[in-house]
């Protein structure tokens with residue numbers, strides 16, 4: 529496999545939306561002000577992705593490690609998530625965007641889970657694009673869940689240990705139908721994966737920008753896609769150029 533013109537738009541874009549806190553600090557405002565501003569960027573990037581022909585947009589909104597943040601900040605983030613999902617659901621239906629939440633629903637506020645389930649139900653038949661909100665998610669959590677699912681199937685006598693291969697593992701993941709990530713974007717200058725998709729990013733192209741998430745705009749997104757289009761993806765094989 530190698531790049532061709534039709535591969536120039538990534539099918540699956542995953543984003544680590546980083547830098548809200550620093551953005552707020554620069555304005556001498558509380559960190560939560562940055563998260564508020566980051567919400568606007570989420571809205572813009574979602575619309576833009578649908579316009580540009582991205583099939584799946586995954587947003588890392590809250591990791592399993594983010595519970596370590598101050599209680600107030602966690603509360604604000606949960607509230608913003610609830611508000612955004614409730615406010616955006618109509619637009620998503622209009623634009624044909626299917627909403628899915630990926631992560632551990634246990635431990636999330638009941639009203640948030642209800643809003644998530646409502647949005648998932650209302651957008652289930654939408655086919656233009658999917659937005660996956662990774663919430664109370666981590667790559668290691670997903671791998672551990674997958675291991676548990678497979679172990680249970682073995683215990684029930686439905687699966688032979690010998691038949692656990694990459695395909696079987698992939699099929700047992702939470703949201704197993706998600707394609708591999710083509711492009712990972714991380715804002716704010718950090719160059720880490722921070723326990724986001726691990727299995728799914730095995731061959732992802734990585735794009736890091738210094739722009740803080742609330743400042744991340746149309747031009748930044750288009751730039752990331754333009755850089756992606758220049759990358760030659762070999763998936764372990766040899767280059768066409770030899």
Ligand code: FPP
Pocket residue numbers: 545546547548549550551559563564566567570587588589590594605608609612613661716741
């Ligand atoms: C990272 O910035 C951002 C988050 C942990 C949360 C992302 C949340 C939003 C963009 C707002 C709401 C999102 C949705 C999907 C409605 P940071 O706080 O780690 O920034 P810092 O590194 O500058 O401290």
